[in-house]
Amino acid sequence: MNLEEIKRYFEKNPPPASVDWKPWAKISDTQKFLGSCYVTVSTFKGNVETCPSWWHLKEFYQDMVKLNEVK
Template structure:
């Protein structure tokens, strides 16, 4: 994944305002963090994979994807199954 693909991902699904990236790194303004990473990567002289901002951006992207998957799983687990109108539940079906 390159930084342009990560940028498109965050444009399509913006992150929350504040995120704890690591126990010692708390991002208080994610949009400012992203702009800083993009600017640093754009102005870096050398291979992108050697740019520290790229690795910070990549770690942030991985964290946001992992949190999105966890949130989706938690929402799925918390959502009760809904009965389809007109169908009887197993308890209500007549025994044969």
């Protein structure tokens, strides 16, 4: 998966407006969270696999896919 595939997924399957994602992380505005990740990843200099925002975005994507599969 790459950044564009994740963007397309969230365009077709928008996450809830807010998410208690981790015991230590509540996302109060998922669209802002996604937008911030998209900008940071797309402007990151170097290997995207070393970008912390890429890891957050990828993990959020995987968790949302699992959540949608359960429904």
